[in-house]
Amino acid sequence: MIDWELIARARQIPADEESLRVQIAVLQHLESALAQWKAKLPLDLEPVPVFAPILSHREETE
Amino acid sequence: MNTISSAAIALRSRRTTSVEITRQCLARIAALQPTLNAFLTVITEQALQVADIRDQELRQGQDRGPLHGIPVALKDVFETKGIRTTCGSLLFAQNVPARDSAVAERLASAGAVLVGKTAMHELAYGVTSSNPHFGSVRNPWDPDRVPGGSSGGSGVAVATGMCFMAMGSDTGGSIRIPAAFCGTVGLKPTYGRVSLYGVMPLDFTLDHMGPLTRTVRDAATVLQVLAGADPRDHTCSTMPVASYDPISANLSGVRIGVPENFFFEGVDRGIAESAYRMAAHAEAQGAHLVRVTVPDVEALNAVGRIILMVEASATLEPFLSRRDELGADVRNLLDQGRYIPATEYVQAQRVRHLLQQEFATLFQEVDCLLTPTTPNLPPKIGETHVNVEGQLVDARLACTRNVRGFNVLGLPALVLPAGLVHGLPASVQLIGPAFGEAVILKVGAAIEGRSTPLGNPPVESA
Numbered sequence: 001m002i003d004w005e006l007i008a009r010a011r012q013i014p015a016d017e018e019s020l021r022v023q024i025a026v027l028q029h030l031e032s033a034l035a036q037w038k039a040k041l042p043l044d045l046e047p048v049p050v051f052a053p054i055l056s057h058r059e060e061t062e
Numbered sequence: 063m064n065t066i067s068s069a070a071i072a073l074r075s076r077r078t079t080s081v082e083i084t085r086q087c088l089a090r091i092a093a094l095q096p097t098l099n100a101f102l103t104v105i106t107e108q109a110l111q112v113a114d115i116r117d118q119e120l121r122q123g124q125d126r127g128p129l130h131g132i133p134v135a136l137k138d139v140f141e142t143k144g145i146r147t148t149c150g151s152l153l154f155a156q157n158v159p160a161r162d163s164a165v166a167e168r169l170a171s172a173g174a175v176l177v178g179k180t181a182m183h184e185l186a187y188g189v190t191s192s193n194p195h196f197g198s199v200r201n202p203w204d205p206d207r208v209p210g211g212s213s214g215g216s217g218v219a220v221a222t223g224m225c226f227m228a229m230g231s232d233t234g235g236s237i238r239i240p241a242a243f244c245g246t247v248g249l250k251p252t253y254g255r256v257s258l259y260g261v262m263p264l265d266f267t268l269d270h271m272g273p274l275t276r277t278v279r280d281a282a283t284v285l286q287v288l289a290g291a292d293p294r295d296h297t298c299s300t301m302p303v304a305s306y307d308p309i310s311a312n313l314s315g316v317r318i319g320v321p322e323n324f325f326f327e328g329v330d331r332g333i334a335e336s337a338y339r340m341a342a343h344a345e346a347q348g349a350h351l352v353r354v355t356v357p358d359v360e361a362l363n364a365v366g367r368i369i370l371m372v373e374a375s376a377t378l379e380p381f382l383s384r385r386d387e388l389g390a391d392v393r394n395l396l397d398q399g400r401y402i403p404a405t406e407y408v409q410a411q412r413v414r415h416l417l418q419q420e421f422a423t424l425f426q427e428v429d430c431l432l433t434p435t436t437p438n439l440p441p442k443i444g445e446t447h448v449n450v451e452g453q454l455v456d457a458r459l460a461c462t463r464n465v466r467g468f469n470v471l472g473l474p475a476l477v478l479p480a481g482l483v484h485g486l487p488a489s490v491q492l493i494g495p496a497f498g499e500a501v502i503l504k505v506g507a508a509i510e511g512r513s514t515p516l517g518n519p520p521v522e523s524a
Contacts, residue, residue, distance in 0.1 A: 002403065002406070004401055007401050007403070008401060011400055011401070013397050013400055013401065014385070014397070015394070015397055019394055019397075022394075023394065023397065023398050023401070026398065027398065027401055027402070029364075030364045030367055030368055031406070033360055033361055033363075033364035034361065034364050034365065034368065034406070034409065034410060034413060036361070037358070037361050037365075037413040037416065037417075038409050038413065040413075040416065041409065041412050041413065041416070
């Protein structure tokens, strides 16, 4: 589990208590939604151009 | 005569002129701007001058194609040489670019007449177009409601006849949501199909540019002009451009996937019924409906939100110190993006790749998918939550629920009106495989108009 409050303090992200609570709830939800899929990522995954994923698909299509 | 195709015929048969239809659009803008706030900048004199030149060209036999002499608008993220381009933000309130975006260039070369720059959600980072600096854009079907966003002004402008086509940008639904809420067609092409050169970015790997129009055929016409390689944008595809003209309404042999999971869950009953009716219309035209189970769209949406928050915060990092010039909602999102560790971002990109492979497998079974565009009708201005079938849902998450994932996947998506529900537009979404714009345009053209006609928004007769 990521300590979102620690990150908020370390990065000096300005937010009032209410905003901070809402933001952290969102981030916890996203972390949880991603967790199951992260577990599926193979250790030996071929390098992929993750920053332009459609480009790789396009080359395969061409 | 409110479509590009009908105006093009009228121009060539000398039943009207570009100057005349441009004047009509400008008059419509002047009449409705106080109520709807669809434009940030209107270039009356310049538009009429260009229209006059286009008329002269036609008289001399110089025909630039189907957009020749057609009044259009650009969302205020597209750079326009010598014309203010604000991105709906105080940060760029005085920004007058020295160059045109690729989209502006292509439209001008094709003979289109720019009438102005449309209003939008601040920095294209939101779905309401309630802009704290330039005022709220209002829905022509009910001015107390949002028009959707972030390309809200473009949706309003097209729906009310202020122009024949308006360009939008779409990072998590920003073309499709306003098209749905305003009752227009909206097309988000495949990532890389339309150049991003000269567009003020929100997110490096999720931004897409596309048109809002009154018919599917008009959207096809515009895409034909915009699609193609651009060496100035390294993400722009070199794939050959297909013919997008949906010549035949016969859908024989076309397999349309109708999801059994996710997309019809938690959807307003009237909207879901409208979408199913559109599927039945397609079946009546010869399409084969296939019930499909789609991959994990909850995870896909989470991936999209992580990538968007990180990349948007990175894109706009130079301006984060000017906090007082940002609206509260955008400032909060930019703050949230700074929390996310690099490891989470990279893993989100890797999961994106896995989900992309799963959807590619799905598209071996079907030619396109059909879903409701949004699960909800347009929220009232200021509403943070919407009631969908008895459930109170965050308005931003509801609006983006069915559309965001296709930015993550980079797949083309077309939305079109599917009738009225409680007097407000319902909308259906067609999604194709990568570079499969032709098939979704063909299906869309075959089923548009099969639903109860929307008519004109009531604000027009006010």
